[in-house]
Amino acid sequence: MGAMDKSPQTADGTVGKALHVLDMVAAHMRPVRFNDILTDSPYPKATLYRLLQTLTNQGMLSFDPDGGTYAPGIRLVRLAHSAWRQSSLAPLARPHLDELSSQVQETIHLAQLDRGQVLYVDKRNAATPVEMFSQAGKVGPGYCTGVGKAMMAYLNDDAREDAIRHQSYFRHTDHTLTSPDALRAELAHIRSRGVAYDREEHEVGIICIAAPILLPGGRMIGALSITTSTQHKSLRDLDQLEPMLQACANNIAGAAENWQFPS
Missing domain, CATH: 1.10.10.10 (Winged helix-like DNA-binding domain superfamily/Winged helix DNA-binding domain)
Known part of the structure; x- marks a missing residue:
């Protein structure tokens, strides 16, 4: 950032x-x-x-x-603390994160979006933890993280353009997207694909697959990712975990359907 x-x-x-x-x-x-x-x-x-x-x-x-x-x-x-209980997905998502973590044995992130930036609201470590930037409560960039791109892709047009304007486009690695046009193209691909990837864009050696958490009407309320190291898995390996990732995102959305999260 x-x-x-x-x-x-x-x-x-x-x-x-x-x-x-x-x-x-x-x-x-x-x-x-x-x-x-x-x-x-x-x-x-x-x-x-x-x-x-x-x-x-x-x-x-x-x-x-x-x-x-x-x-x-x-x-x-x-x-x-009051805002965390009323506005955070973390309390509702906790049992679903626990289940996904048990299934995949990799690092799980739960995030929400704040002015185009990522707020990590919960995390489950892998069976063999990998050192990385993210921690619950920490704020990270949107343009070069899987959860950030997954959330921005499902904003409405005006909100998405506003989020794109709020990015720094600092080159963290050789894989980082460094322009608004490159990010727009990536977000369009994510909308057609349904998932986002971090291809070592924020940290060298760290990759993830991420899915938006969407309410039945299509409103995006957060994102979920499975993150690992290139020493352990490839992006193709992560693709095999997509069904479990999507199921968890859907379960969280179902639990949150009647909860009034702030826009």
């Missing part, structure tokens, strides 16, 4: 700026000092300090006076 967008969220005023600051703090994945945030910030020093104070006062951030560091606050954690 490319570098974080450093432009101020002026269209959304103070609320947008505050959320942008939360994103900057969370992106460090550790408690962070004011000067470290300031380095990434598009805001003047006084404005940033005021936003941090407000977020801390509201419990969205916590401040450690001994270390002089900021971290996500308890109130933010509570809101995130």
Whole structure:
């Protein structure tokens, strides 16, 4: 994924700026000092300090006076937990992921789409785990992952073009798609084929087959993948697992049919 967008969220005023600051703090994945945030910030020093104070006062951030560091606050954690239970596919999908994991003995990913980026909401490790980027709760690129492409392919035309515009097209490997036109062609092929592949596009040696999770009316609510290493399997081997992948995606969609997921 490319570098974080450093432009101020002026269209959304103070609320947008505050959320942008939360994103900057969370992106460090550790408690962070004011000067470290300031380095990434598009805001003047006084404005940033005021936003941090407000977020801390509201419990969205916590401040450690001994270390002089900021971290996500308890109130933010509570809101995130509530959002996870209400908006995440993970609780509904859990038994189906367990069954698929038992069947294929490979790494399973469950993902949802956020502004063209992949949010990994659950994961099952293979019997012999392989080191890779993805972890539950982590955000990854859409254009070079199987689950990302599977989800973008089944967006409506306007949403798909918006997602295409939000990609960085950074070349992670020699196989990465690096232009909007190449991605559009790939997404059209995915719609005709019904599954997507990661052909070592994000990480060297990591491949997957992915399927969208579609409600009966065709609305896409997530994606599912079976991921492995080229040392263990080939893409042709993964094709043999497609029926089990599709069955699991259909089972999750059936469980989610009456659940009100956000658009």
